[in-house]
Amino acid sequence: MQIPYEVSARPDTGLYNAKLGIWLFLASEVMLFGGLFSAYIFQRLGAEPGYWPHGLLNVPVGMGNTIVLIASSVTVVLAWAALKMRRWNQYWWFMGITIFCGLLFLVVKLSYEWPQKFVHFGVFIKKDAVAKYEDYLGNKHQAANGLEPRYEISGHLEAVEFERDGKHETVKAREGEEGLHPWEDIEWASAFLPRHSTYFGTYFLITGLHGLHVLAGVIVFAYMWLFGKELYLRNPEHMANRVEVAGLFWHFVDLVWIFVFPIFYLL
Amino acid sequence: MADPAYTPTVAPAPHIHDVNAPGHDAEHMAKHVKGYLVVGLLLILLTGFTVFLSYVNFDKYLPGHGWNIIVGMIEATFKAGLVAAIFMHLKGERATIWRFLFFTAIFVSGLFFLTYLHYWDPIGGHAHSVSDTGTYTNQH
Numbered sequence: 471m472q473i474p475y476e477v478s479a480r481p482d483t484g485l486y487n488a489k490l491g492i493w494l495f496l497a498s499e500v501m502l503f504g505g506l507f508s509a510y511i512f513q514r515l516g517a518e519p520g521y522w523p524h525g526l527l528n529v530p531v532g533m534g535n536t537i538v539l540i541a542s543s544v545t546v547v548l549a550w551a552a553l554k555m556r557r558w559n560q561y562w563w564f565m566g567i568t569i570f571c572g573l574l575f576l577v578v579k580l581s582y583e584w585p586q587k588f589v590h591f592g593v594f595i596k597k598d599a600v601a602k603y604e605d606y607l608g609n610k611h612q613a614a615n616g617l618e619p620r621y622e623i624s625g626h627l628e629a630v631e632f633e634r635d636g637k638h639e640t641v642k643a644r645e646g647e648e649g650l651h652p653w654e655d656i657e658w659a660s661a662f663l664p665r666h667s668t669y670f671g672t673y674f675l676i677t678g679l680h681g682l683h684v685l686a687g688v689i690v691f692a693y694m695w696l697f698g699k700e701l702y703l704r705n706p707e708h709m710a711n712r713v714e715v716a717g718l719f720w721h722f723v724d725l726v727w728i729f730v731f732p733i734f735y736l737l
Numbered sequence: 738m739a740d741p742a743y744t745p746t747v748a749p750a751p752h753i754h755d756v757n758a759p760g761h762d763a764e765h766m767a768k769h770v771k772g773y774l775v776v777g778l779l780l781i782l783l784t785g786f787t788v789f790l791s792y793v794n795f796d797k798y799l800p801g802h803g804w805n806i807i808v809g810m811i812e813a814t815f816k817a818g819l820v821a822a823i824f825m826h827l828k829g830e831r832a833t834i835w836r837f838l839f840f841t842a843i844f845v846s847g848l849f850f851l852t853y854l855h856y857w858d859p860i861g862g863h864a865h866s867v868s869d870t871g872t873y874t875n876q877h
Contacts, residue, residue, distance in 0.1 A: 493834050537784060725821065
């Protein structure tokens with residue numbers, strides 16, 4: 471027995487089953503990411519000036535990843551169009567490129583962007599000691615240009631060592647490096663981990679959740695790429711519908727990243 | 738003998754298609770392919786433009802604060818609109834989908850409003866201490 475409206479549209483909605491279902495699912499995904507973005511925005515707006523990290527993400531790499539995802543959105547819709555025009559080879563190539571772009575995005579994120587965070591640290595200087603670190607913070611320049619003050623000195627973990635001696639702790643420069651930060655002057659120090667600040671906590675949460683969505687999309691596409699020929703030979707329109715529905719999910723993932731990139735990397 | 742007044746509610750099983758024959762809207766599809774490529778290129782160019790705009794301090798030229806955020810979000814919304822309208826085929830989509838999205842917009846606005854309500858919190862409505870913001874007090 472054939473499940474009705476797998477390929478043909480229902481007369482009342484004008485949609486086939488999977489398209490109805492995926493749009494309802496995407497509506498729930500909007501609520502998921504919307505809640506997280508909302509929390510980030512209001513945390514950002516309520517942050518004390520100078521304490522919200524800025525300029526710590528690699529903009530060229532983020533822009534490159536954005537272009538990769540946009541290109542993959544183009545190729546997945548071209549893959550669907552190829553199926554509608556019954557061009558299997560063209561579909562196969564476009565879907566392969568889509569999968570490659572998705573994997574490239576994940577590799578860049580997990581092998582470069584995130585690990586780079588883990589080997590850098592930030593030290594928040596107490597407000598009453600800020601003047602001592604003017605060479606590092608540059609608050610006179612910030613004030614002259616109407617910008618927020620800076621309280622955080624950041625650096626590479628390999629350049630410093632943390633010494634503990636009973637009650638006293640020191641962030642000490644390694645041999646050949648400059649800078650000595652007595653613990654009395656430090657409000658908080660951490661590597662760029664989720665615990666560093668609300669900014670990084672939200673950054674890792676949203677980009678991690680987004681990355682999981684990218685991985686899920688890649689897995690689904692890989693299945694259609696490797697095992698789709700049988701369905702295509704049996705019912706090409708059904709195969710085209712499946713690719714369209716998976717493509718809708720992929721476009722949504724791209725859409726989320728279109729907001730993630732400026733919010734976290736640029737603003 | 739089949740009842741002529743009876744309308745079957747289950748769609749008949751599809752017959753096997755000739756995979757070498759084009760789909761019924763293949764010519765229609767070919768026209769859209771060019772559109773997908775143009776929009777894709779436009780999105781890539783707009784991404785570069787977004788980065789450029791982030792280096793312009795709009796607060797210097799416009800009254801008030803936060804203009805960079807507003808400009809960035811307007812551009813991101815425009816790009817998202819292109820993806821939704823063209824790649825996701827929302828342009829010309831059935832009314833059912835638009836009804837879903839209408840209610841989604843209402844609910845997500847409600848979600849934003851709920852987080853916005855923190856400003857009316859009588860105890861911690863505004864960030865008074867360092868621990869409320871982007872950093873933490875030294876625990877040692």
